[in-house]
Amino acid sequence: MGMHSAPRRARxxxxxxxxxxxxxxxxxxxxxxxxxxxxxxxxxxxxxLTAAVSGNESESIxxxxxxxxxxxxLDDLAQREARLExxxxxxxxxxxxxxxxxEYSALNEAKRRADALGVLAGSEAIIGTGIxxxxxxxxxxxxxxxxxxxxxxxxxxxxxISDRGLAVRLVxxxxxxxxxxxxxxxxxxxxxxxxxxxxGDPSVLVPAIEIPGGLVDTVGSxxxxxxxxxxxxxxxxxxVPLPKS
Amino acid sequence: xxxxxxxxxxxxxxxxxxxxxxVWLQPYLPIAVVAALxxxxxxxxxxLDGLFNDRIFVISFLSNVLxxxxxxxxxxQLGVGSQMSTGVxxxxxxxxxxxxxxxxxxxxxx
Numbered sequence: 001m002g003m004h005s006a007p008r009r010a011r012x013x014x015x016x017x018x019x020x021x022x023x024x025x026x027x028x029x030x031x032x033x034x035x036x037x038x039x040x041x042x043x044x045x046x047x048x049l050t051a052a053v054s055g056n057e058s059e060s061i062x063x064x065x066x067x068x069x070x071x072x073x074l075d076d077l078a079q080r081e082a083r084l085e086x087x088x089x090x091x092x093x094x095x096x097x098x099x100x101x102x103e104y105s106a107l108n109e110a111k112r113r114a115d116a117l118g119v120l121a122g123s124e125a126i127i128g129t130g131i132x133x134x135x136x137x138x139x140x141x142x143x144x145x146x147x148x149x150x151x152x153x154x155x156x157x158x159x160x161i162s163d164r165g166l167a168v169r170l171v172x173x174x175x176x177x178x179x180x181x182x183x184x185x186x187x188x189x190x191x192x193x194x195x196x197x198x199x200g201d202p203s204v205l206v207p208a209i210e211i212p213g214g215l216v217d218t219v220g221s222x223x224x225x226x227x228x229x230x231x232x233x234x235x236x237x238x239x240v241p242l243p244k245s
Numbered sequence: 246x247x248x249x250x251x252x253x254x255x256x257x258x259x260x261x262x263x264x265x266x267x268v269w270l271q272p273y274l275p276i277a278v279v280a281a282l283x284x285x286x287x288x289x290x291x292x293l294d295g296l297f298n299d300r301i302f303v304i305s306f307l308s309n310v311l312x313x314x315x316x317x318x319x320x321x322q323l324g325v326g327s328q329m330s331t332g333v334x335x336x337x338x339x340x341x342x343x344x345x346x347x348x349x350x351x352x353x354x355x
Binding site: 012013015016020022023026032034038039040041042046047048049050052054 | 247248249250251252253254255256257258259260263264265266274275277278281285289292293294295297299300302303306307351352353354
């Protein structure tokens with residue numbers, strides 16, 4: 001910007017050729033103080049650009065997360081740790097008992113499991129808390145199957161179906177069929193009224209029987225009657241003989 | 246031309262040294278970079294408008310960067326730092342788009 005040169009008139013480039021010429025003229029190297037300053041500025045600019053980009057890349061997800069997110073993340077981890085610690089100590093205990101303890105503890109553990117499995121398999125008689133359901137009137141096999149499924153879902157551990165004289169233990173391979181005077185369970189003909197004895201938590205089992213569309217509803221609409229009684233001494237005495245192996 | 250080479254040199258230097266940004270500068274550096282970008286595009290536009298003045302460019306470049314950083318700093322002090330940086334970035338980006346549109350009209354007449 002010498003004083004001697006005619007003042008350049010500031011006006012927009014008229015044609016694109018003129019625009020390109022101006023760009024080229026500006027880009028041709030000139031020696032002036034401000035050129036040096038600008039160049040230094042651009043060096044710094046480029047340096048800062050890469051610094052900003054690489055700094056952004058190295059930032060992890062955690063650095064950008066909000067405080068609430070971090071807190072919940074930490075909570076999750078703490079809970080998981082507590083869970084794993086508990087499992088660890090349980091397994092350590094079992095290992096201690098089996099390794100260092102006397103042979104009786106291992107034997108007791110095995111017996112306990114055998115008892116539990118015996119109840120499920122129907123090879124053990126059992127007396128415990130549960131409910132007794134007495135059904136009179138018209139009853140079909142499909143209604144009974146639905147009811148038994150509901151009871152199983154509600155956590156029944158042992159189920160027995162009986163009439164006045166006969167009792168049948170229900171296990172995994174039990175079956176039902178309609179018969180003229182009542183119902184046939186696994187080959188045993190039972191006369192109505194029948195009683196279903198169930199071992200389990202009464203507060204869960206009773207709602208399973210009484211839900212809309214459940215056993216009480218279905219039998220009631222067919223003209224029959226259902227009575228449910230809770231008991232602490234439900235006696236399931238019928239057993240399924242173990243197959244000879 | 247020389248400043249363009251300077252820019253390349255700066256980028257190469259940055260890639261070579263892999264500088265770590267100090268923590269206190271981290272919120273302001275990206276904003277400053279965007280502000281500098283805005284100044285550069287503005288310079289290109291003024292070249293084509295016939296208004297380019299290197300002294301003005303240097304001053305506008307520095308003041309742009311400084312003002313952007315100061316605004317974000319102020320926002321941080323007021324507790325609206327992230328919103329403030331979003332606002333600054335939006336405004337600067339709009340300016341960059343406007344400048345690029347003017348440059349495009351000059352060079353391509355479109």
